[in-house]
Amino acid sequence: MATLELKQVRKNYGNLEVIHGIDLFINNGEFCVLVGPSGCGKSTLLRMIAGLEQITKGDILIDEQVVNNISAARRGLAMVFQSYALYPHMSVRQNLAFGLENLKMEVDEIDKRILEAARLLRMEEYLQRKPGQLSGGQKQRVAIGRAIVREPSIYLFDEPLSNLDAELRVATRVELKALHARLGNTMIYVTHDQVEAMTMADKIVVMNDGIIEQVGAPLELYNKPSNKFVAGFIGSPKMNFIQFDYLPNSLKEIAPSNSTSLGIRPEHLSIKDENSLSLNVETVEQLGSDSFLYGTTSGEQKISIKLNYQTDIQANQTIKVGFKLDDAHWFDKDGIALTS
Amino acid sequence: MSAVIKFFSRTHGKNKLSFIDWIAYLYLFLGFLIIFLPVLWLLLNSIKSQFLLQKLDTNLLPLDYDRVVRATVFGPDGKEIFIIKDLPDWVIYWNELRDEDKKEVNDPNLFISKFEGKEYYALRTHLGLVSDHAKELIEEKNFPEWLIKYPSMFPDAKKEYNPEEYLINLNEEEVRLLSEFLGLKPYKPNGFTSQILISAKNKETNEIEEYSVSRLNTNKDTVNARLISNPQGGIVKIPTDDIIVNKKLRPSWINYSDPLTNNVRGMSFDAIKCLNNSVFVTIIATIITVLINSMAAFALSKYKFNGQIIFFIIILATLMVPASVLIVGIFKMVSVTGLNGTLWGVIIPGAATPTGVFMLRQYMLTIPDELLEAARMDAASEWSIYWRIVFPLSLPAIAVLAILSIIWRWNDLILPMIAVSTTKTAYTIQLCLLDFQGEYVAQEHYRLAMTVVSLIPTTLVFVFLQRYITTGIANTGIK
Numbered sequence: 175m176a177t178l179e180l181k182q183v184r185k186n187y188g189n190l191e192v193i194h195g196i197d198l199f200i201n202n203g204e205f206c207v208l209v210g211p212s213g214c215g216k217s218t219l220l221r222m223i224a225g226l227e228q229i230t231k232g233d234i235l236i237d238e239q240v241v242n243n244i245s246a247a248r249r250g251l252a253m254v255f256q257s258y259a260l261y262p263h264m265s266v267r268q269n270l271a272f273g274l275e276n277l278k279m280e281v282d283e284i285d286k287r288i289l290e291a292a293r294l295l296r297m298e299e300y301l302q303r304k305p306g307q308l309s310g311g312q313k314q315r316v317a318i319g320r321a322i323v324r325e326p327s328i329y330l331f332d333e334p335l336s337n338l339d340a341e342l343r344v345a346t347r348v349e350l351k352a353l354h355a356r357l358g359n360t361m362i363y364v365t366h367d368q369v370e371a372m373t374m375a376d377k378i379v380v381m382n383d384g385i386i387e388q389v390g391a392p393l394e395l396y397n398k399p400s401n402k403f404v405a406g407f408i409g410s411p412k413m414n415f416i417q418f419d420y421l422p423n424s425l426k427e428i429a430p431s432n433s434t435s436l437g438i439r440p441e442h443l444s445i446k447d448e449n450s451l452s453l454n455v456e457t458v459e460q461l462g463s464d465s466f467l468y469g470t471t472s473g474e475q476k477i478s479i480k481l482n483y484q485t486d487i488q489a490n491q492t493i494k495v496g497f498k499l500d501d502a503h504w505f506d507k508d509g510i511a512l513t514s
Numbered sequence: 515m516s517a518v519i520k521f522f523s524r525t526h527g528k529n530k531l532s533f534i535d536w537i538a539y540l541y542l543f544l545g546f547l548i549i550f551l552p553v554l555w556l557l558l559n560s561i562k563s564q565f566l567l568q569k570l571d572t573n574l575l576p577l578d579y580d581r582v583v584r585a586t587v588f589g590p591d592g593k594e595i596f597i598i599k600d601l602p603d604w605v606i607y608w609n610e611l612r613d614e615d616k617k618e619v620n621d622p623n624l625f626i627s628k629f630e631g632k633e634y635y636a637l638r639t640h641l642g643l644v645s646d647h648a649k650e651l652i653e654e655k656n657f658p659e660w661l662i663k664y665p666s667m668f669p670d671a672k673k674e675y676n677p678e679e680y681l682i683n684l685n686e687e688e689v690r691l692l693s694e695f696l697g698l699k700p701y702k703p704n705g706f707t708s709q710i711l712i713s714a715k716n717k718e719t720n721e722i723e724e725y726s727v728s729r730l731n732t733n734k735d736t737v738n739a740r741l742i743s744n745p746q747g748g749i750v751k752i753p754t755d756d757i758i759v760n761k762k763l764r765p766s767w768i769n770y771s772d773p774l775t776n777n778v779r780g781m782s783f784d785a786i787k788c789l790n791n792s793v794f795v796t797i798i799a800t801i802i803t804v805l806i807n808s809m810a811a812f813a814l815s816k817y818k819f820n821g822q823i824i825f826f827i828i829i830l831a832t833l834m835v836p837a838s839v840l841i842v843g844i845f846k847m848v849s850v851t852g853l854n855g856t857l858w859g860v861i862i863p864g865a866a867t868p869t870g871v872f873m874l875r876q877y878m879l880t881i882p883d884e885l886l887e888a889a890r891m892d893a894a895s896e897w898s899i900y901w902r903i904v905f906p907l908s909l910p911a912i913a914v915l916a917i918l919s920i921i922w923r924w925n926d927l928i929l930p931m932i933a934v935s936t937t938k939t940a941y942t943i944q945l946c947l948l949d950f951q952g953e954y955v956a957q958e959h960y961r962l963a964m965t966v967v968s969l970i971p972t973t974l975v976f977v978f979l980q981r982y983i984t985t986g987i988a989n990t991g992i993k
């Protein structure tokens with residue numbers, strides 16, 4: 175049970191700064207997800223929290239204690255790696271016991287904890303097997319089990335599900351969420367999959383290029399992205415952006431001053447005349463429950479639309495699409511969201 | 515199993531052997547012979563008797579000949595050459611027996627009492643009884659003391675004495691004994707050599723007769739032989755094709771048993787001690803080598819520190835320094851540290867090998883860093899990361915290094931020569947083998963046998979661990 179605080183944390187690799195001064199507070203028991211495009215520094219930040227990577231500047235505080243110079247072993251955190259990093263020469267039981275043995279724990283206590291974790295993660299049958307004899311999903315459980323037996327104050331996950339197939343990923347996601355509900359620990363979870371972020375997080379931290387773009391609850395990020403990057407990153411399919419100059423005059427008039435572009439999510443567009451753009455449809459995808467239309471509006475601005483019904487619109491047709499003003503996002507020339 | 519048979523019986527030609535198959539089989543067979551024949555030769559020669567080896571016998575099998583002794587006795591009538599048959603080995607090899615064995619095992623006096631005449635004289639000289647008997651005679655007759663020292667005097671000193679006068683009142687036997695002892699003419703020390711018994715047709719009598727031959731080289735057209743029934747008749751040449759040699763398959767197991775039971779004639783050779791020393795050196799040195807090299811490799815592959823590359827390059831550079839260049843340096847180091855004469859002087863200088871460090875480093879680079887990070891998160895100390903994660907995961911490469919180290923250490927001659935050549939009790943097997951040569955008579959038969967014994971451990975290591983070698987080498991670096 176712990177809080178985590180980052181104060182102006184920076185990281186340099188040689189002369190190259192990859193984390194540019196991050197401030198973040200994570201409350202006790204929170205499930206915090208770090209998302210961002212590949213290479214934005216999520217893993218680096220997580221490893222700095224874990225103590226595997228030196229921090230160049232700033233402070234990391236766990237439970238209000240500065241831990242900058244405390245080694246990974248003594249911070250009392252546990253980490254689940256993307257590649258699981260199970261010790262291949264040890265059985266599952268030994269993998270779980272290794273960390274506890276290093277803490278000089280009594281054998282009885284070790285056995286008790288391993289059994290508990292095994293029951294919780296349903297891996298009793300393969301405690302004696304080596305990692306090489308496990309499926310990807312089973313390895314994943316062992317990796318999580320290895321973290322659980324330590325009873326750490328904070329769990330760190332670095333893309334733990336990215337090596338699983340889609341179905342297993344969904345199942346494990348649900349399980350992890352349930353696990354968090356049961357354990358109630360602080361968890362920090364790195365992913366670049368926004369579905370994971372949206373479904374699991376109490377709090378999402380969107381990172382880009384070594385800085386935090388926005389911190390907030392999942393729906394807050396969806397409904398009120400504070401800038402163009404977050405608006406484009408959260409939500410699937412991606413939000414449509416239309417440059418101000420190519421908007422019809424009717425829309426230009428109602429735009430807040432200083433707007434340079436309009437953002438509108440595909441699911442918020444519908445076939446109607448009010449607040450409308452004319453769209454030249456190029457591709458139609460019918461998924462049964464939903465239909466996706468892709469096309470261009472004036473100035474070759476690409477637009478996608480998600481309809482939650484089957485449609486008889488054909489490619490090369492020109493249609494009118496409109497939206498509710500409440501669903502529109504306006505951005506200034508720096509990409510900052512404007513309130514209309 | 516059927517897959518194995520299928521694999522081996524696979525041919526290039528369909529259903530029958532094609533030209534390429536023949537070439538391939540021929541090539542394999544030749545390769546097999548080239549590798550296997552020297553080993554076979556060594557094995558078979560190691561059970562040949564000393565006699566055969568001295569005669570440069572070229573048979574592959576230990577076929578021993580019937581043996582006779584050619585003796586030369588000197589007397590008033592001049593030199594007499596004759597042949598003695600059916601002597602026991604210990605008599606033939608009397609000169610090579612150790613003093614303890616001479617007294618304990620056999621009684622030469624008892625043995626020669628069964629002979630008389632010239633055979634008695636020859637055997638008496640050969641068995642070293644002349645001086646004993648002569649001393650007894652001198653005491654019995656109350657002759658002066660200096661007679662006993664006379665044979666070992668300088669020629670100048672000898673001139674002051676006249677031993678001949680004491681011969682006057684002695685009988686013929688006593689004259690011969692004292693003259694042989696004192697080296698007075700016409701008597702001389704009698705000769706005694708072992709020879710091969712063959713049979714051949716006597717050209718004059720047209721009958722099969724026995725001959726004695728000193729060396730049998732079947733590549734030559736003729737053999738120099740001496741007729742046994744008339745040894746004084748001199749050497750005759752007999753065509754090699756005509757001779758009949760009686761050969762018996764008689765492996766000489768004493769080549770093995772004598773050194774292993776510390777029972778070598780003429781010298782002390784403690785094979786068990788040598789083997790013990792070698793086993794100790796090999797095992798301890800291999801353990802130390804594996805530990806030191808793997809720790810160095812761990813540091814070089816898994817830590818980042820200043821000068822890492824430089825250290826690695828320096829270690830690799832030592833690969834280019836030939837071992838012989840280091841001899842003097844190592845010798846000084848060993849003697850300064852007081853390790854000379856102990857087995858530690860053999861073990862420690864070779865404990866860190868650049869090859870081992872390089873091999874293990876390359877292997878350890880393939881162990882993902884995430885494993886080490888996971889262990890760090892698991893509160894493992896750096897030592898337990900090494901000992902419980904990296905070391906076990908590098909076992910394939912470590913096995914290769916261990917096998918190589920065992921073979922290096924077992925076969926090493928240079929380091930033992932540098933460190934323990936002055937201390938016999940610390941000789942390793944290779945030094946012991948070298949020691950067979952020289953000092954006394956050549957003991958090739960023991961040397962060959964002990965060479966075979968010294969090959970056994972490395973062979974066993976290879977047979978039982980070769981799968982680690984192949985898988986380990988295959989995994990090193992190319993994972």
Ligand SMILES: Nc1ncnc2c1ncn2[C@@H]1O[C@H](COP(=O)(O)OP(=O)(O)OP(=O)(O)O)[C@@H](O)[C@H]1O
Pocket residue numbers: 187192210211212213214215216217218219366
């Ligand atoms: N050891 C290193 N030396 C130099 N640069 C590094 C090092 N490790 C990471 N970087 C750089 O730091 C940046 C952040 O890397 P990081 O691994 O944190 O990305 P990430 O957000 O986890 O990406 P992904 O989603 O692909 O895992 C990248 O630009 C990367 O090139």
Ligand SMILES: [Mg+2]
Pocket residue numbers: 216217218332
């Ligand atoms: Mg990453």
